[in-house]
Amino acid sequence: MARSVYVTGIDRGDGRQAVELGVMELLTRQVDRVGVFRPLVHAAPGQPGSDHVVELLRGRYRLDLPSSELYGLGYEEAAALQAAHGQDELVSALVDRFHALERRCQAVLVLGTDFADTSIPDELAFNARLANEFGAAVLPVVGGHGEDPETVVAELLGAHRAYTDLGCQTLAMIANRVAPGAKQRIQRTLTEKLPVPAYVIPEEPALAAPTVAQLVEATGAEVLLGDAAGLARDVRGYVFGGAMLPTFLDALTEGALVVTPGDRADLVIGSLAAHAAGAPPIAGVLLTLGQHPGPNVMALAARLAPGTPVAVVPEGSWPTAAHLTHLEGKLTSASPRKAEIALGLFELHVDTAELTNLIEVGRSERVTPMMFEHELLERARGTRRHVVLPEGTEERVLRAAEILLRRNICDLTLLGEADAVRRKASSLSIDLPAEDPAADRAQVRIVDPATSPLRRQFAELYARLRAHKGMTVELALDVVTDVSYFGTLMVQEGIADGMVSGAAHSTAATIRPAFEVIKTSPGASIVSSVFFMCLADRVLVYGDCAVNPDPDAQQLADIAIQSAATAAQFGVEPRVAMLSYSTGTSGSGADVDKVRKATELVRELRPDILVEGPIQYDAAVDARVAATKLPGSPVAGRATVLIFPDLNTGNNTYKAVQRSAGAVAVGPVLQGLRKPVNDLSRGALVQDIVNTVAITAIQSQDHASQDRTSQDLASDSKELPA
Known part of the structure; x- marks a missing residue:
C-alpha cells in the first residue's frame, strides 16, 4: 500500500503542476x-514559502501544517551539503525531514525536482533514489509540448524503463501537454507497450496563458487601474498599438493585451x-516608455471599463515584447480559475477511479467538509445530468458554471440574452464552449426566454396549469419570459433535470414557480429545506432553516421524515433529534407539546x-450530556439530523454555527418537490x-432511478395473471 506518491518527470516544461493538483x-x-x-526548493534557506505550487496546495486544501515542514532544503544549501559530504549525506537529511512530516499525515504527495537550473547531476536518478528512500510510489510525467507523437511515446517508454530499472514502484505513466489531435494515437500505442496504465492529457491553451497579474509581476509594471478580477484575466494574445485608431480597432482580438x-x-x-x-473584450492595457496618461484620460478610462487593468512599464515596445514572448501561465494560489481548469483536464483524461485504487491509501472514517464536497462532485459526475441556471449574467453563476463545465460535473443551460451572457463571460475571461454533442465533456447552451421557440409551448402549459386562477395564454406569454418561470418549466417538461437559482433573486421568486408548476411529491405535505453542516469531524443535517416559519406538529413530522431521507441520500446515517428547549419529560407548554406530538407522529x-x-x-x-439527560437513547449524543421547531430557531442556529464554529454550510437543499429545484442565498x-448544483444533479439522478423503478413495477404488474 503506497502512503506516498512521488510525482516526477524527465525534463522541464512538462506542466506537471496540473498532475500534482489532480x-x-x-x-x-x-x-x-x-x-x-518538496525535497528541494528554489528559495533561500529560511524562505521556503516562495514555491508557488506548494503554497497553492497548502491554501486550496487547507493544510494546517507549518509551511517550513513542507520543504526539505534550498538548492544552494543542498549543493553545498553534497559537495562537502556527498550525496548520501544529502539524501539522509532529506529523508529525515520527509519522515518528520510523514509521521503527522495519512498520506503525502511529494513534488519532485523541476529540472530547471538545479545543478544536480543525473536528476532523474536522484528523484528515483529519493522516491525509494521515502517509500513512495512514482508517477512520472513526460511533456509533449511541440513534440510529434513518436517522440512522446519514445520518451514515455524510456522514462518508464529508467524509473523501473532504478527500483521504483511505478503507479502509471502520464504524457502531458500533447497535441489534441495526437492524443488517441499516443494512447493506443502506450496501452499496447506499457505494463502499467498510461494517461494522455492534451494541451490546454487556457493553462498556458499568463494572467495579467503574472505579466505585471514579470515585467515589473506599475498598475494604474484594475481590480483583482481584472488582474486575474488570462492574456490570450498581444496587440501592439502603433496604427491609427480605425486600423488598430480592427486588430483587436478577444482576451488580447493591448501594448501601446x-x-x-x-x-x-x-x-x-x-x-x-464587448467588441471585443480585452485582457487589459500595458503602456510603454513610462508614460502616464493625464488625469482626464485616466478618469475616462476608469468609467469606460471599471476593473480593466491599465499598467505602465518604463521600457519601449521592443524590450517589452521580449519579456512577454516566452511568458507562460502557472498555477498559483492567486489563480484559482487555472486550478479548476487543471483539475477538469486531469479528471477528463485520467481514469481517476483506477489511479485511486493504485494509490490505495485507504479511506478515512472521519468525514471532513472537503471530503464531503469532493464526494458531492464525484457522485454528480457519475451520471451526468442537465441543470438550468436562470441567472446567466450573474458573475458568481458564470464562474461556477465554468468550474462545473471544466470539472465535467453536469450539462448546463444559462438563461439570458445570448450576447449579454457571452459578453459578461468574456469580460471575466470565462470561455463558454460552443455546444458540441459529439464531445465527451459537459455541454452548455444559452437560451433567451424572450426569443426561445419554447416560449409558446411553455405559455400554453402554464395557462393550463393555472387556468383555475384565470391565467390565459396571452398573459402566460409574458409570465414565462421570467427566467425563474422559464427554468422551472424546462424542469417540468424534462428538458432540464433540475434548476438552481437565487444568487440574484429572492427565495420567493425561486420557489413560487416550483410550487405552481412542479408541486409537491406524493406523500409530502409541504416543501421544506435542510442545510448540510460540515463540521471539522462530521456532517450534520439541519432542517428546516429556510422555508417554513412555524410548522405545526404534522408538518414538523413531515420535515423530519423528509430530512432523514435526504440525509441517507447523501451518505449521512439518519438519527433524528426533534429539538426543543427541554429534554424528555422535563418540560411542558405548547412549544414542547408540538415537538412531542411531532416525534410521536414520526414513530407512527x-x-x-x-x-x-x-x-x-x-x-x-454531546454524548456526555446525553448520558445524564437521556441515558440509553440510541439517538441522544449521536444525532445526525437535527429538526428545529421553527424557522427563527433554525435559521439563527445554522448561521451561528457557520460563523462561530467555522462550519461549511451547504444549502439550502429543498425537499418535497416532485423534481429538484434549489434555492441559493443571495x-x-x-x-x-x-x-x-452538484446536489441538484444527485437529486435528479435519484429521481430518475425512482421513476425507472416505478415504471418497472408498473410493467411487472401488467404481466401478472388476473
Missing part, C-alpha cells in the same frame, strides 16, 4: 490529513471603449427511523453554487 485532489477525497513535501506607448490616449480610450461594448409513520424528542441541542450531539459564494 493527485492531491484524489488523496484528499480519501483521507483528511494529507501532507505535501503611454502617450497614445486615442488607443487607450479606443480599446477600453471596444471592451465596454416511519418506525424504521431512529428519532428522539423533545431533546435539547447539547443532549442531541450571498452565496462561487463554491456554494457549485455544491448546490
Whole structure:
C-alpha cells in the first residue's frame, strides 16, 4: 500500500503542476490529513514559502501544517551539503525531514525536482533514489509540448524503463501537454507497450496563458487601474498599438493585451471603449516608455471599463515584447480559475477511479467538509445530468458554471440574452464552449426566454396549469419570459433535470414557480429545506432553516421524515433529534407539546427511523450530556439530523454555527418537490453554487432511478395473471 506518491518527470516544461493538483485532489477525497513535501526548493534557506505550487496546495486544501515542514532544503544549501559530504549525506537529511512530516499525515504527495537550473547531476536518478528512500510510489510525467507523437511515446517508454530499472514502484505513466489531435494515437500505442496504465492529457491553451497579474509581476509594471478580477484575466494574445485608431480597432482580438506607448490616449480610450461594448473584450492595457496618461484620460478610462487593468512599464515596445514572448501561465494560489481548469483536464483524461485504487491509501472514517464536497462532485459526475441556471449574467453563476463545465460535473443551460451572457463571460475571461454533442465533456447552451421557440409551448402549459386562477395564454406569454418561470418549466417538461437559482433573486421568486408548476411529491405535505453542516469531524443535517416559519406538529413530522431521507441520500446515517428547549419529560407548554406530538407522529409513520424528542441541542450531539439527560437513547449524543421547531430557531442556529464554529454550510437543499429545484442565498459564494448544483444533479439522478423503478413495477404488474 503506497502512503506516498512521488510525482516526477524527465525534463522541464512538462506542466506537471496540473498532475500534482489532480493527485492531491484524489488523496484528499480519501483521507483528511494529507501532507505535501518538496525535497528541494528554489528559495533561500529560511524562505521556503516562495514555491508557488506548494503554497497553492497548502491554501486550496487547507493544510494546517507549518509551511517550513513542507520543504526539505534550498538548492544552494543542498549543493553545498553534497559537495562537502556527498550525496548520501544529502539524501539522509532529506529523508529525515520527509519522515518528520510523514509521521503527522495519512498520506503525502511529494513534488519532485523541476529540472530547471538545479545543478544536480543525473536528476532523474536522484528523484528515483529519493522516491525509494521515502517509500513512495512514482508517477512520472513526460511533456509533449511541440513534440510529434513518436517522440512522446519514445520518451514515455524510456522514462518508464529508467524509473523501473532504478527500483521504483511505478503507479502509471502520464504524457502531458500533447497535441489534441495526437492524443488517441499516443494512447493506443502506450496501452499496447506499457505494463502499467498510461494517461494522455492534451494541451490546454487556457493553462498556458499568463494572467495579467503574472505579466505585471514579470515585467515589473506599475498598475494604474484594475481590480483583482481584472488582474486575474488570462492574456490570450498581444496587440501592439502603433496604427491609427480605425486600423488598430480592427486588430483587436478577444482576451488580447493591448501594448501601446503611454502617450497614445486615442488607443487607450479606443480599446477600453471596444471592451465596454464587448467588441471585443480585452485582457487589459500595458503602456510603454513610462508614460502616464493625464488625469482626464485616466478618469475616462476608469468609467469606460471599471476593473480593466491599465499598467505602465518604463521600457519601449521592443524590450517589452521580449519579456512577454516566452511568458507562460502557472498555477498559483492567486489563480484559482487555472486550478479548476487543471483539475477538469486531469479528471477528463485520467481514469481517476483506477489511479485511486493504485494509490490505495485507504479511506478515512472521519468525514471532513472537503471530503464531503469532493464526494458531492464525484457522485454528480457519475451520471451526468442537465441543470438550468436562470441567472446567466450573474458573475458568481458564470464562474461556477465554468468550474462545473471544466470539472465535467453536469450539462448546463444559462438563461439570458445570448450576447449579454457571452459578453459578461468574456469580460471575466470565462470561455463558454460552443455546444458540441459529439464531445465527451459537459455541454452548455444559452437560451433567451424572450426569443426561445419554447416560449409558446411553455405559455400554453402554464395557462393550463393555472387556468383555475384565470391565467390565459396571452398573459402566460409574458409570465414565462421570467427566467425563474422559464427554468422551472424546462424542469417540468424534462428538458432540464433540475434548476438552481437565487444568487440574484429572492427565495420567493425561486420557489413560487416550483410550487405552481412542479408541486409537491406524493406523500409530502409541504416543501421544506435542510442545510448540510460540515463540521471539522462530521456532517450534520439541519432542517428546516429556510422555508417554513412555524410548522405545526404534522408538518414538523413531515420535515423530519423528509430530512432523514435526504440525509441517507447523501451518505449521512439518519438519527433524528426533534429539538426543543427541554429534554424528555422535563418540560411542558405548547412549544414542547408540538415537538412531542411531532416525534410521536414520526414513530407512527416511519418506525424504521431512529428519532428522539423533545431533546435539547447539547443532549442531541454531546454524548456526555446525553448520558445524564437521556441515558440509553440510541439517538441522544449521536444525532445526525437535527429538526428545529421553527424557522427563527433554525435559521439563527445554522448561521451561528457557520460563523462561530467555522462550519461549511451547504444549502439550502429543498425537499418535497416532485423534481429538484434549489434555492441559493443571495450571498452565496462561487463554491456554494457549485455544491448546490452538484446536489441538484444527485437529486435528479435519484429521481430518475425512482421513476425507472416505478415504471418497472408498473410493467411487472401488467404481466401478472388476473
